[in-house]
Amino acid sequence: MTYLSNLKKVLTENITLKIAALALSFLMWVSLSNDQPVERVLSVRLDYQHVPDGMEISSQTIATVDVHIRMPGRRRTISESDVAAYVDLKDATAGEKIIHLDPQKNARGPAGVEILKLSPPRITLFLEPTVQAMVPVEPAIDGTPAEGFAVVRVAVQPTKVYISGPESHVRRVGNARTETVVIDHHRATETAWVNINVADPKIRIIDTKPVQVIVEIAEKRKEVLIENLPVHVASDLGPINVRPKTIKVCVSVPLAFDTNALSDMIHVVANISELDLAEGKRTVEPEIKIQGTMSDSVKIVSIMPPVLEVRSAGRKR
Incomplete structure (x- = not known):
């Protein structure tokens, strides 16, 4: 009983003071534990600063590096935005540049945060002069016009554009390609x-305004040769000899066009009204006149x- 009484007395005497001492000891332990340094690794964007005028990086570059840091334990949080590389x-x-990443020279962080190392420890890049060049614009067309129709012509305006970039990259560019123009089932010209x-992400297009692409679509056509078309003379100079007296004309018409009517539609004229035949033989280009309601469909x-x-019939050869 004496032992238990003494133990009870030890535990209960000055209990307030004992609790205060225990709390103080706990707080000191927490404080000391918070001062223990903590190491972390942050993935930080790598900035390429002060590239010389007229130069640029032509190689692929590393976008981020791992920054190894040490900070006091009492610092609760730190984010990638707090550290720069x-x-x-x-x-x-x-030319080629091999750059060793020094934790003291190539990174910085908040006060009290120590930069231990950067990973990777070095990078390789290439610097080249910036140049310009003019390249053709290549229109991209996809699809097939409606049945019976065809693409007659594809045009783009402007036909060329200026590009800029690292010299070796610019030399490899053959053209600038347009967005795709779809012409599926079209029956008329598409603008x-x-x-x-x-395609090269290192290349910049200097004028980024849209370009105009014209896809001319028309009915499919066929070529027809019309022979023995008589030549008519338009003149007030009296009888005129023309050689040859008949010619051939090749025309293009839609596939469904009735070619039997072509001979009656095509009229050939030798217009010599402005020729001086006093000195003998002259030459003149035949004029082709196409008549009829379907004349617009006929192309020479x-x-x-x-x-x-041509010569005057009254003159000897």
């Missing part, structure tokens, strides 16, 4: 304003022969 290229020249692109392809010989 960078490479200063102000004195760099053209579109579209943007242009170069060629004339054989392309010139006629």
